[in-house]
Amino acid sequence: MRRAWVISTGTELALGQTVDTNTAWLAAQLAALGIRTLRHITVPDDADATRDVLLQAATACDVILLTGGLGPTDDDLTRQALADAAGVQLHLHPPSLDHLRAFFAARGREMPERNTVQALLPQAATALPNTCGTAPGICIALSGTPCYALPGVPFEMRAMFEREVAPALKRLADGAALLSRTLHTFGLGESDLGERIRDLMVRGRNPEVGTTAGFGLVGIRINAAAPSHADAEALLDQAESDLRRRLGSIIFGRDGDTLPGVVGALLAATGRTLSTAESCTGGLIGTLITDVAGSSRYNRGGAIAYANQAKVAILDVDPEEVEQCGAVSDVVARALALGAARKFGSDYAASTTGIAGPAGGTPEKPVGLVFIGLHTPTGTTAQKCLFGSDAPREAIRLRAARTALDLLRLELMHAVTHEVSGSGR
Amino acid sequence: MRRAWVISTGTELALGQTVDTNTAWLAAQLAALGIRTLRHITVPDDADATRDVLLQAATACDVILLTGGLGPTDDDLTRQALADAAGVQLHLHPPSLDHLRAFFAARGREMPERNTVQALLPQAATALPNTCGTAPGICIALSGTPCYALPGVPFEMRAMFEREVAPALKRLADGAALLSRTLHTFGLGESDLGERIRDLMVRGRNPEVGTTAGFGLVGIRINAAAPSHADAEALLDQAESDLRRRLGSIIFGRDGDTLPGVVGALLAATGRTLSTAESCTGGLIGTLITDVAGSSRYNRGGAIAYANQAKVAILDVDPEEVEQCGAVSDVVARALALGAARKFGSDYAASTTGIAGPAGGTPEKPVGLVFIGLHTPTGTTAQKCLFGSDAPREAIRLRAARTALDLLRLELMHAVTHEVSGSGR
DSSP states (O other), X not given: OEEEEEXXXXXXXXXXXXXOOHHHHHHHHHHHTTEEEEEEEEEOSOHHHHHHHHHHHHTTOSEEEEESOOSSSTTOOHHHHHHHHHTOOEEEOHHHHHHHHHHHHTTTOOOOGGGGGGGEEEXXXXXXXXXXXXXXXXXXXXXXXXEEEEOSSHHHHHHHIIIIIHHHHXXXXXXXXXXXXXXXXXXXXXXXXHHXXXXXXXXXXXXXXXXXXXXXXXXXXXXXXXXXXXHHHHHHHHHHXXXXXXXXXXXXXXXXXXXXXXXXXXXXXXXXXXXXXXSTTTTHHHHHXXXXXXXXXXXXXXXXXXXXXXXXXXXOOOHHHHHHHOSSSHHHHHHHHHHHHHHHTOSEEEEEEEOOSSSOOOSSSXXXXXXXXXXXXXXXXXXXXXXXXXXXXXXXXXXXXXXXXHHHHHHHHHHHHHHHTXXXX | OEEEEEXXXXXXXXXXXXXXXXXXXXXXXXXXXXXXXXXXXXXOSOHHHHHHHHHHHHHHOSEEXXXXXXXXXXXXXXXXXXXXXHTOOEEEOHHHHHHHHHHHHHTTOXXXXXXXXXXXXXXXXXXXXXXXXXXXXXXXXXXXXXXXXXXXXXXXXXXXXXXXXXXXXXXXXXXXXXXXXXXXXXXXXXXXXXXHTGGGGOTTOSSEEEEEEETTEEEEEEEEEESSHHHHHHHHHHHHHHHHHHHGGGEEEETXXXXXXXXXXXXXXXXXXXXXXXXXXXXXXXXXXXXXTTGGGXXXXXXXXXXXXXXXXXXXXXXXXXXXXXXXXXXXXXXXXHHHHHHHXXXXXXXXXXXXXXXXXXXXXXXXXXXXXXXXXXXXXXXXXXXXXXXXXXXXXXHHHHHHHHHHHHHHHHHHHHHHTTOOO
């Protein structure tokens, strides 16, 4: 499989003032063409540093992509760096100058003299036409390794890559495919999950399996390399079915699937409705649910019952229960869920009550303690969760919201299986 | 000025499946400490490639930062790469193992055996405590160049950088300053705003001024380079006061300030309370408000009244008004805000009702139409907004939520001025 380095130039990138999205986009395009990116490098607007990185890349990979530094101002140094790396001079490329003049003429303006530099090319290089801007791209061989320099403006870069570079790379690629698939899980920590699939994660294996975790979600990424697209797809399918067999219902989706999207699809499929009663999550569950287009079919609404008074006034929680058990208790979590289901007239309801911190914790009820209530057609329950007394507020809230959604998902899956199996309710 | 390289590891980053935001964040932090980042490098999960990059970095800069690869699974290879680069062995670090066991114990779980690897350290390295996760960071000298390896999970990485790394880097920096400040604005488009401050945005000027925009917010970034911290600070102060004079109340804060944080501070300062009634934003305003620590002082709660039935049942909206004017109307927006203020017993209330799309638009009421209701001690009003019929659902929701918060902010600022000026109410 061919190997690439992807380079980006720009002082604003190097200083961290702009997040570079071009490099990831290009690496994903290369993967889709069956070319593996081995390294990303970002350098400031500095011709010598850029030249050094180009020379290193030329000996280490099969194709180099570079973005940025093709503009008309003094900090645009990619043309010079390419010429230096190739050991040649820059010369004026008349067709590119014509394109520049025509670009400005089409906008009713005369070309500023400054832009002439954009028509300079290293000798023996080829210009790549820019259909959406001024700067032409440049294709040049460095010690025999093809190097493509593209504009830094993302939409110009993408158009030029698709038009000018991708066709050439298809010819360069050896037909090999590098495909990727992600399975999303909830309910098992990254290390416990890793333990169950350890043999699949051994280095050097194909397909390659890796995990990434954040706020309760663990994603399992599968990368398959194969001589053909069909072979790579077959490897992914095999790995996915193996993972599903081992991990069962903790896998809630793949690729673009989200937890609220899956919950929504299950609600829509069963014709059931949902409402929420949120204390410590303060509307986050509602936000996640209504992020899904079409959620009005099943979402009846919710209450943000942060203050005790709101719990009582809006959701008919018994003030004596709040007094006796405290607002953060399984009793109140159940009362909130039941209250929401009744007030909003929904089949299911999820609630949260807890201590998101940073203040408000006690030894008995520490920061990170959250009770999640769940009302279903068969009853009302509550689950106690500890999300860590040192965890930041956002982390506790997000984990609580996701845990509530996952409990709903498991309940709905159970209900669907139950209905399909014919045992009815 | 000291120079840094910032390295990130992860096959998902190298293949472009995840955009690396850690590197930019770290480079910005380094700049704030007066350290200039010369290179960012991303490598896949590959111990040899990581070692090679570390060795190259050690001869080329004054400090190395690295993120990722400290997890418990077999694709977490940073510990090994650091040991290889330093030419030493890994050994078990008992205090880190104690921390790991305590981390799991605090969450009511036993530590999986797998996590023991996270307590391995290269000889002569120092462990950096992780206050929000399992993996300790690692500090080690490579050919005399200090190298800090941090977790890849952004919130763990940021907390560890601020607590453990920044103080050490302050001592390393040589006094030169590269300072940055951001002013946050709401209410004016990026190009209109750019027109008003065009002379300040000329390239090559020090301080350098640039803008970035997203979902209604426009940030104005000021970068100042100077031989000393005090000189750079003075340049920033001068630019900030110039910008404030030109832009007035559209500037709502700077640096870490957020719109809900500023609204919360104004509510807390005036002793007033708030509630929300959200239709198309589905809980997003509530989420933004309760993201702020201490918001329980002024946040009385909210209703997510997505379905019309909920608007009527929970917030006492007159069903005839919904019938006559439609749920998406200024009449209903006002009724929602008034209903929330009454139900939750708050001084202020904000409401939304609109069409977030992608479906549900009509020629009279297109996707992107949102009415924002505002109840204040002096009355109840509604504002009509058009956020674009081709805008994505999340964009419409976020702009609506932010517009509601900004209207609250302006009302509260007006009230504060009014009270301070002694004219009373």
